[in-house]
Amino acid sequence: MEPTVLCRKVSKIYRQDSVAVRALDEVDLEIPRGDFLCLYGPSGSGKTTLLNVIGGLDRPSSGEVVVDGQRIDNMESGRLARLRLHRIGFVFQAYNLIPVLSARENVEFVMQLQGVPAAARRARALAILREVGLEGLEDRRPGELSGGQQQRVAVARAIVAEPALVLADEPTANLDSRTAENLMQLLVQMNREHGVTFVFSTHDRLVMDFSRRLIGLRDGRIVEDRRRAA
Amino acid sequence: MSAAPGLLAVLAWRNLWRRPGRTGAILFALALGVWSMVSLAGLTRGMLEQQLERAIANLTGHAQIHAPGYRDDPVVEHRMAPPDARLRAVLEGPGVTAWAARVRVPAVVASERDSAAVTLVGIDPASERGLSFIADAVRAGRNLESPADIGLLIGRELAERLETRLGWRVVLMSEGADNELAERGFPIVGIFEAEPEAMETGYVFTGRAVAQQMLRMGEAVSEIALLAPERGQVDALLPRLRAAAPGLDVRSWTEVEPLLVLTEEVSGVILVIWYVVVFTAMSFGLINTLLMAVFERTREFGLFQALGMRPRQIVGQVLAEALILIGIGLVLGNIAAALTLEWLERGLDLSAFAEGFELAGYSPVLYPSVDAGDVLAANLLVFVLGLAASLYPAWRAARHVPVRALAQT
Numbered sequence: 001m002e003p004t005v006l007c008r009k010v011s012k013i014y015r016q017d018s019v020a021v022r023a024l025d026e027v028d029l030e031i032p033r034g035d036f037l038c039l040y041g042p043s044g045s046g047k048t049t050l051l052n053v054i055g056g057l058d059r060p061s062s063g064e065v066v067v068d069g070q071r072i073d074n075m076e077s078g079r080l081a082r083l084r085l086h087r088i089g090f091v092f093q094a095y096n097l098i099p100v101l102s103a104r105e106n107v108e109f110v111m112q113l114q115g116v117p118a119a120a121r122r123a124r125a126l127a128i129l130r131e132v133g134l135e136g137l138e139d140r141r142p143g144e145l146s147g148g149q150q151q152r153v154a155v156a157r158a159i160v161a162e163p164a165l166v167l168a169d170e171p172t173a174n175l176d177s178r179t180a181e182n183l184m185q186l187l188v189q190m191n192r193e194h195g196v197t198f199v200f201s202t203h204d205r206l207v208m209d210f211s212r213r214l215i216g217l218r219d220g221r222i223v224e225d226r227r228r229a230a
Numbered sequence: 231m232s233a234a235p236g237l238l239a240v241l242a243w244r245n246l247w248r249r250p251g252r253t254g255a256i257l258f259a260l261a262l263g264v265w266s267m268v269s270l271a272g273l274t275r276g277m278l279e280q281q282l283e284r285a286i287a288n289l290t291g292h293a294q295i296h297a298p299g300y301r302d303d304p305v306v307e308h309r310m311a312p313p314d315a316r317l318r319a320v321l322e323g324p325g326v327t328a329w330a331a332r333v334r335v336p337a338v339v340a341s342e343r344d345s346a347a348v349t350l351v352g353i354d355p356a357s358e359r360g361l362s363f364i365a366d367a368v369r370a371g372r373n374l375e376s377p378a379d380i381g382l383l384i385g386r387e388l389a390e391r392l393e394t395r396l397g398w399r400v401v402l403m404s405e406g407a408d409n410e411l412a413e414r415g416f417p418i419v420g421i422f423e424a425e426p427e428a429m430e431t432g433y434v435f436t437g438r439a440v441a442q443q444m445l446r447m448g449e450a451v452s453e454i455a456l457l458a459p460e461r462g463q464v465d466a467l468l469p470r471l472r473a474a475a476p477g478l479d480v481r482s483w484t485e486v487e488p489l490l491v492l493t494e495e496v497s498g499v500i501l502v503i504w505y506v507v508v509f510t511a512m513s514f515g516l517i518n519t520l521l522m523a524v525f526e527r528t529r530e531f532g533l534f535q536a537l538g539m540r541p542r543q544i545v546g547q548v549l550a551e552a553l554i555l556i557g558i559g560l561v562l563g564n565i566a567a568a569l570t571l572e573w574l575e576r577g578l579d580l581s582a583f584a585e586g587f588e589l590a591g592y593s594p595v596l597y598p599s600v601d602a603g604d605v606l607a608a609n610l611l612v613f614v615l616g617l618a619a620s621l622y623p624a625w626r627a628a629r630h631v632p633v634r635a636l637a638q639t
Contacts, residue, residue, distance in 0.1 A: 057536055058633040078540055085538020096533045096636070100244035112237045113538055157537075 010063035089158030148179035242550035264563025291455035330357035352441025381419030385430025532635020552620030
């Protein structure tokens with residue numbers, strides 16, 4: 001079965017003035033469909049860079065990145081945007097909801113870009129918000145929601161269009177431990193019920209405990225790749 | 231993609247009101263600019279219109295017919311026969327609302343105290359009704375009653391200069407058709423008022439037959455003036471007039487009063503310059519506002535890209551905000567201008583500057599005139615160039631690299 005993500009000798013070098021910083025160093029990685037894995041490592045180890053490269057938000061300096069069967073490291077930006085729109089969901093540490101839209105409208109946003117008819121996307125958005133436990137809060141704007149509630153909206157937005165892959169960068173960093181645990185349980189449930197592949201980058205022990213696969217990074221290299229018992 | 235325009239509009243509308251103070255300030259600036267463009271155009275057109283209509287009413291008409299040479303040297307020698315049947319058929323046919331044949335020669339008028347150079351105009355008072363100002367300009371005494379009326383109408387200012395008055399007599403001297411001095415005493419039967427003041431000091435009126443008799447010119451006349459239903463319709467009439475008056479000098483008001491045409495053209499250029507100045511000031515405000523909004527929301531634009539919004543949709547998002555700003559600014563500006571111009575319908579009294587205005591040939595009370603073309607031009611200029619000016623902020627918003635934009639705090 002074709003993997004959701006395939007990285008071959010992916011390197012990313014940032015240049016600051018005359019100094020070159022190697023954020024990723026010939027990383028090889030294969031992520032099968034339905035995986036629930038976590039990239040961990042100290043700050044500067046390259047986990048967020050790897051997440052960005054896999055998500056097409058940044059381009060590698062060298063190497064190949066294949067997502068959902070399409071090579072994206074040299075893909076034209078319009079096509080890359082289309083791929084992100086239809087196949088990749090993002091959950092950010094800072095939630096990154098659109099402040100002028102309500103919870104429901106934030107969830108509808110991606111579907112609206114996809115051209116889903118109004119009635120269908122409204123029904124789907126309300127269903128997914130109910131699924132993440134936000135029934136009754138659909139019309140609140142982000143500023144009227146708690147951190148945990150905002151992150152649930154972000155998760156709903158990431159999975160509502162049924163992407164092949166959800167990338168979550170430190171999704172629990174701004175949440176208290178109880179809320180973080182609830183969120184992770186929700187993500188596990190989504191992974192099981194919808195078959196979506198989840199990739200996290202984290203420092204959080206809790207996220208690692210929930211993950212089925214742990215990939216350790218240090219100085220831009222994978223230093224550990226192990227599966228945990230379910 | 232099909233649903234994106236609605237999404238862009240909603241986002242644009244709500245984003246504008248994230249900073250109501252800033253949006254209000256740029257809306258005020260846009261509305262002020264449009265208001266000033268439309269209002270100034272209305273006043274300028276009104277001023278020109280008044281100047282043109284007054285010149286046309288002040289004996290010019292929409293077209294004139296003279297003997298060759300009269301326009302260069304308007305003396306009795308350059309007289310012409312009264313209109314023959316062929317010319318009368320055109321003058322009394324469709325396309326001409328009024329016409330009059332006049333004697334119009336230079337003369338000297340002398341009272342017991344003083345004398346002045348004037349133009350003697352011999353008229354048929356009935357023909358002048360609806361054609362020239364003199365039919366309604368008499369403020370003291372009476373108007374002329376027929377071409378054979380031996381009375382004289384003089385302007386109030388001239389009467390004061392000559393230290394004469396209603397009922398008194400003055401003597402008029404001119405060159406007769408036989409090149410001999412022609413003179414005659416006239417009783418002043420009416421005092422008229424007119425604008426500009428030069429009309430009061432420069433013209434005296436008597437019955438046409440009396441002037442013809444005094445100048446020993448038989449039935450001949452100096453000019454035929456006429457009105458078309460509208461100023462712009464006279465050009466269609468000219469070929470028929472020229473065909474009916476071969477050998478005569480037939481000219482439209484634009485040829486008779488070239489200075490007025492030049493004034494109209496210069497005013498048009500001044501309006502365009504004003505439009506450009508106002509728009510330039512407005513566009514800086516618009517670009518600045520949009521750039522600030524774009525810089526403030528760099529992270530948000532990065533998010534849009536991360537979620538799959540294409541660069542052209544981000545351009546569309548910023549342009550939608552500009553479109554809403556410009557649209558509301560145009561509506562407010564046009565409403566304010568319409569209210570201003572309606573309020574000025576009663577006239578803008580500039581009599582404090584009356585002397586200067588008189589010298590320039592303008593009335594001290596201005597009445598605006600709205601030209602749909604001016605309003606359309608002002609609105610189109612702001613709309614099209616406003617959107618063009620917004621392209622730069624829109625392009626800036628769309629060229630962010632998602633990962634860098636998202637890293638912005």
